Amino acid sequence: MLASRHMDDRIMELYYRDKTPVFDIAAGLIPGEIHSSHGQEACAVGTVSALTGDDWITATHRPHHTAVARGLEIKQILCEIMGKANGLSGGKGGHMHLYSAKHNFSSSGIIAEGMGPAAGMALACRMQGNPGVGVCFLGEAAVNQGAFHEVMNMAGVYKLPFVCVVEDNNWGVSVAKSASTAVARNSDRAAAYNALGLYVDTNDPEDIHAAMSKALRHTRSGSGPVILELKTYRLQGHMLGDPQHYVPDEEKAAFRDCTLDYRAKLEAEGVLTASEADELQARVKAEVDEAVEFAIASPLPDAENALSGNFVDEITGRANI
């Protein structure tokens, strides 16, 4: 969680560099949009820590915490976000399209688009006699996208080893869940698919881990898919630059920070002393800072690379390039 948070903190700082005085989204070290994961780290750490190497993950347009939790190298993530040649995809994907084949990990910018593939990965595992599970991360607003319904239904019909993790931060860009979603809890929608619905509202990585383990046991046994709904908080707006004016002040004041809460819990339980926690935090910060420097210093890709990559056996359009 700390690594992810610090990475996102550095990304936030670097994002604004060179973009002002008149905000130019395309300028600076990190161009484009960034959907940071500040506040949702527990969701990733709690769930992903229960997975094995056989399992598959599809993540959203807000993928950083999930990628870090899965073990993708922070150096490579940062290089990709900065569009560098040694990024995960050589700069072709960028922040929303993080891929790591060896981690069975991909993320996508189209809402709910990860549903189909994660279920397909689950189907493939079963066809191959592999115990793997397909896990799709979604935001609570994405649950209203048609693909969610279609895929949950198929997962229910085929009894796929599939878990949909809904990270409920209450906000689909600027629209609160109560204004977009007909039910109070997305985990209740599981009934529509003959799926198991689980709900965790503590934003605590251990509680989340326990729920995910239960979900995995259920789905691996062939009992069908699971919707695991996690209440969490989106601390930095939909994307960097979004001041979240639409969030009522009382709600903002009630936001929780899982990195602070979990640290407090560990100290209270005597797992870590205050100074051990400080030390851990400093160590992680230093590692991430090193990765940042590495990424900043890394070269940009050759522009010509843009023209290849559509196909495994590459044929370029002969007349129009």
Added chain:
Amino acid sequence: MKVTIPNDQWDEGKEGVIVTWIYGDGAEVEVGDVICELMVEKIQSDFVAPASGVLRILVEADSTVEPGDHVADIE
């Protein structure tokens, strides 16, 4: 061997058609090969060679047929 449309291939009173012969006259066929396509109303069905040998076509494609019709020989 006489190749006839089986009596229970389709309901009585309905007309069928030989849509196309997959093997030509004089071709060697094996038992189980699909040798022609039949059609009754909207349903297409495969007609399978009941024996192996040389196919002699007696009824051409586009001809209407009924169950029991002798459409070919397999020598």
Added chain:
Amino acid sequence: MTSSRTLTMARAGREAVMWEMEQDPRVFMLGEDVYKFGGVFGTADGLGEMFGADRILDTPISETGFIGLATGAAIAGMRPIVELAFIDFIGVCYNAIVNLAAKHHYLSNGQVKVPMVLMLGSGGGYNNGGQHSQALHACLAHMPGMKVVAPSNAYDAKGFMHAAIRSDDFVVYIGHKKLSGVGFFGKPIPGTMSEIPSEPYTLPFGEAKVVREGIDATIVAISWTVHQALDAAEKLAHEGIDVEVIDPRTLVPLDRESILKSVAKTGHLIVADEDYQSYGFTAEVIASVAELDPTVLKSAPVRVANPDVTIPYSRPMEQHILPTSQRIQEAVRRVLSK
């Protein structure tokens, strides 16, 4: 024993699918009505019995869902064939096709492959109405990341199906409904049926075929219009006009060189396509020739395509808008009379 068999396109394509499925347990088919029904256009006829419900997988009516599902299965090592019945339905699941299946290989910089085939039933001419009669070549060929093949005869149908299944790329395989030879379209068009070897064989993407050699004009046609062009050529031959007909077979990659070579020989270009005229295959062929070498053209190229209107139901109206042999002949005569 190699007896020559004359197969329809549907049968030839199915033979390829059957062979690949027998050889490679990773290949499986999914779509609506594939298992017991054999696919709405016979693409899976008999396969359910052979391979069972797990490998010929009936899906709910969830196109976005199952194209995503197939994409994920392909990424995880399977080789799915998705049966999407009508090409018109790509509207329902366009995102899954163009933003999902077609983009993963590029966006991952090759880490991820999507060895998937998407079968589509295309075309009209049998009064199925505006939402079930389209030939949406351009909407697919235009988007990067998918190979697109539209065979016009049984020999090509089988070879390209083998190639599509074996390819590690995402391949869209467009089968024209009226060319398929499936019973309820009436007698199969003779030109679509060919003698098919029983052994498997592949055909190369990006290689056009000169289906009729000629000297007076070049007609480039795809899918159903290939047969219209050949019929037009026969009629024109009686008038002493000798046209060359080219079937590119694959829209992506498109064999622009062969097309240019032909127009360099004849000097006149007519392009036929059942898709809507504007912003499509006909424009792509003409633009390519003009870009590569405008000096080969002795006359203005002509497009014979569906006009930019919704396809009407009533027979005289539908026949009026199709790129028939008649319209192609008129185009050739017009071009050569100038």
